[in-house]
Amino acid sequence: MKLVWWFSVPKIVFGDDALSELEIIQGERAIIITDKVVNGLGLADTVSNKLCERQWSTAIWDGAIPDPKVSTVKEAAEAMKQFGADWIIAIGGGSVIDTAKAAWVLYEKPDVQLDALTPFDILGLRAKAKLVCIPTTAGTGSEATKAIVIRDDETGRKFATINPELTPDLALLDPTFVVGLPKDFTAYTGMDALTHTIEGYISVWKNDFSDGCSLQAVKMIFNWLPKSVEDLSDLEAREKMLVAACLAGMSFGNSQAALAHSLGHSMGSVLRLHHGLSVGMALPYTIEFNCRDNEDCASQYAELAGIIGITGKDHVKVSMKLAEAVRDLMGKIGSPRSFAEAGVTRDIFDEGLERLVEFAMMDSSLTMNPRNTDSHEIRKMYEYMFEGKVIDF
């Protein structure tokens, strides 16, 4: 018998007229949370105009930054308060959506300490506003999750947390909103989605609902990610990746991520590498590490491998081939497979290694990893990742 658990997702509206959902939501004052790049593309105006046609008042706050800091979140919350928003509309990638979610918490509950926010807190969100997320990348999955990742201003440490109330009310998946994404970010965010879906499938908190999402997402990502990188204007590929990323979010959002995320979060904190690039780089090494010491986990990787046509009786060997397939995909789309490929020099790596290990050990995603690990193994994994060596321990 399984322990009581929940599967929570927002209402998801997808397809090329997804924005039409804005014609039926009830409210008066919407604040759009975004960044300067997205705002510059006119996407915030598109949404704002749609709402203004219905006599809504709107405001645009475009101060979101990559890997949002607590101070940035506070600025967004202040903008929400000044405007008196009854809807918050996040338009952007994971950093924008996480900024909006975290600022939403402070808007509703100004006394909350973000770095102390836990899955167990009862926040009472939605007394002031509801949340709509419109992703402009196909990777974060944040539009479908109760997770946020924020960076501490002083230490630079990224902390990830979940809270059931943070699941958005509505996610609008409009492929035209991801068309402007450049090649490298299409690749990195796609790897983020792949990491979510694979980690969601092997997390010790996995469940049948999250499994279903992962299986479909893996199939779609291996099929459509290379196409969406190869032809940035391929709307079908963009739409499929947008759906796959959301499915991946639905998976790991309800089963949680694991070791690749702990390694990746730390890489973002210490070396300021892109989130998708980081967790994606850590993914094949994590597969190789986990499958060696845990037959259940190896059989789960083997199930995922079967989706992309890799089969065999020896689950460890199949898992290793899955890791190889992930590396091949990364090579094809131009996502770095090692620190060296990502342009991290030996000096910079050595200088940051202790903090990389320290932050990874403090990352809560480690809790859900199927193989037990320690700081020595994590240090060794980073060493292997620097050189691009296959994990053999």
Next chain:
Amino acid sequence: MTEKLVFPSDEWIEKYVDALNKNARYEDAAKTWEGDFVFQIDADGKTIPEDVRFYLDLWHGKCRSARMAGPEDTAEFVYAGPLSNWKLLFDGKIDPIKGIMARKFKLTGDMGKVMRYTKAALELVATTREIPTKYLDE
């Protein structure tokens, strides 16, 4: 055959502390942890008429002291739940963090601090499996 020790009891705690202080993975995960815990088995009105509690002082990857505790004992953290859920925890059916989320246990104290040491929490539980244990209702 190894004699099973009653959880919790002075004998069980002594064995547990000994095992915990030899657990290199716990020491590694908790090397910067500073904080004490009261663990509580909730009264059920039947075999456990009153809350049963024990205390661990955890400091930089080691347990500095431990003992059975009374209702007046306080600590930075209190982790509490019914005996049936402690059994699930020790059997590995639930982990200490998921146990709180699923409302099988209550944690009093700075939860944010605990969330930075979830790996150490897993090792605290894993160490219990080294102790031949029988429960208060057996």
